[in-house]
Amino acid sequence: LVRPVVKADVESLYPSIILTNGIAPEYASLEIFLPLLKEVTNRRLEAPARARDSAEGSRDHDYWDGLQNSFKVLINSFYGYIGGPFPFNDFQAARRVTEVGQEIVKSIAAELEQAGAMVIEIDTDGVYFQPPPDIQTEDAERAFVSRIGSVLPLGIRLAHDGSYSAMLSLKMKNYVLVDRTGRKIFKGSSMRSRSDERFGRKFISDAIDLLLQ
Numbered sequence: 001l002v003r004p005v006v007k008a009d010v011e012s013l014y015p016s017i018i019l020t021n022g023i024a025p026e027y028a029s030l031e032i033f034l035p036l037l038k039e040v041t042n043r044r045l046e047a048p049a050r051a052r053d054s055a056e057g058s059r060d061h062d063y064w065d066g067l068q069n070s071f072k073v074l075i076n077s078f079y080g081y082i083g084g085p086f087p088f089n090d091f092q093a094a095r096r097v098t099e100v101g102q103e104i105v106k107s108i109a110a111e112l113e114q115a116g117a118m119v120i121e122i123d124t125d126g127v128y129f130q131p132p133p134d135i136q137t138e139d140a141e142r143a144f145v146s147r148i149g150s151v152l153p154l155g156i157r158l159a160h161d162g163s164y165s166a167m168l169s170l171k172m173k174n175y176v177l178v179d180r181t182g183r184k185i186f187k188g189s190s191m192r193s194r195s196d197e198r199f200g201r202k203f204i205s206d207a208i209d210l211l212l213q
Helices: 013-021 033-052 059-083 091-114 138-149 198-212
Strands: 005-010 118-122 126-130 158-171 174-179 184-187
Touching: 005 091, 005 138, 013 033, 013 059, 013 091, 033 059, 059 091, 091 118, 091 126, 091 138, 118 158, 138 158, 158 198
Parallel strands: none
Antiparallel strands: 005 126, 005 158, 118 126, 158 174, 174 184
16 A cells, blocks of 8 residues: 555657657558658647647537547557558567567656655556655646656657555556545456456445555
């Protein structure tokens, strides 16, 4: 049980690696893979800015927010395409992307620990960590994450992706996050499964509440 917890996330890690390193399928002879990914990525980055300029809850805000999520899925599918069982895929290119991604995330974890944070959980494109004792506010968390991200390669952006009052970590990729309002977020099949019956879900939820208390 760790309090508090921050999530630092690399924005669109695999698409960023593909663009930064110029990784494209070997057989993409029309040479549209990288230009197309760049164009869609630029549109994805534009959409959240337009959403922020719109009133929360307005039709425009919902439109741009939905659009950015759609673009996010689309740009991430470029990696899925080269690494999947499809025509014109390239497993070597996909392997290069994942190897670079692992190096970047490991370097983030090392920088965090060197700066006095405690790394709790590492996933594909981000790190959960307990910030140093002097980091008390969300603004301070954001500044801390920005400082960690400043050492990353050009084109790779580290963002503050969440701040939580507590995290109950059971094992790798199985944990419960508690946000600032007390809402619980379950991750992993050991914590929450579609096959769980209602009494089982309630038991686990109540047990977690008691552990938190």
